[in-house]
Amino acid sequence: MRDLTKPASGSLNEGVSLPPFQIFLDRHREVVYRFLVFAVGPDEAHDCAQETFLAALRAYPRLTEGSSLRAWVLTIAHRKAIDTHRARRRRPVPTAVVDHASVDPPALPEPGLWEAVAKLPSKQRSSVVLRFVADLPFAQVGEIVGCSEGAARQNVRQALARLREEYPDEGAR
């Protein structure tokens, strides 16, 4: 991962030499898409990923913080996921259940689990996806959702307890 606090020599861009956005996009598109598939669901992952990368593109030339690019773009994705869930709550309740079989990309493995994840509060939801799907350490999970490492641990613990309640063993159904 790139440390943005280190100024690159010969750069005209305020001491920070960023790779072309295309390189950044190619490097991070999968981690962002995977996060969003599980944070907002496959139906809205495309639009949400596009919004994430457009927001990243807007802010990109001003990047100077000492954070990793991956954590930075996942922070944006986390906020876009929250926006998506808010917009969904404002929309009238759909009368029919979305037919996942007809949706591109294919339906998620263990849909019952991910329906339960979708019902979690936003910080808990992002935290479990970042921890278990993106495989990030708790310190970085906290950085992305905006809390301490300890609070991130707590979020994940609470989320797991809740998922246990909500999500019965599929084999026992």
Add this chain to the structure above:
Amino acid sequence: MKVRMNVREVEAALRRARRFDVRAPAVRVASSLAGPAARRGLLDVAVASFESPLGELTLAATPRGLVRIGFPGEPVADELARRLSPRVLTDTARLDRARRELDDYFARRRRRFDLRIDWSLTTVFGRRVLEAARRIAPGKVATYGEIAARVGKPRAARAVGNALGSNPVPIVVPCHRVVAAAGGLGGYGGGVERKVLLLELEATAAANR
């Protein structure tokens, strides 16, 4: 009756999501970004590659026009990120017109380019030299000294050579039509063999008219 999983089993079920293949949809998001980015004024530099008789060229445009043509192996995207803006995206559509004109040029259907040029990567003097080179008719050549005289600096043949050597848009701005006085070819940023190829192409295109 619900049978509860233990926490380890829930974690394992969550981890299985890592195997979910997102490569194709992630590529779709990345490759459809340039259009909305341009509409929001966020695409500062569009790049695309172009297969030519001189090898694979890299074409780059800003909203103001064609800004750079790179020969094979030149790190054009990095250079533009550093010198113009890091908002660089691959966008074939934005370079369609340049590709069409270059296609026609290499197929000898076109002798002059009608593309808008963004001169941001040139100095004031460099631009004057390149504009002078642009006025050399296809199929013709001029010497470094002649160009120096035309820009009002008759003793600056060497500076003219340097300005031509840093032409950001070779081929379209025909710095290859400037040659050494003693009958030699002089240098070329893309290698002298490419200069020869371009001059031969233009000579035969002129003969075919």
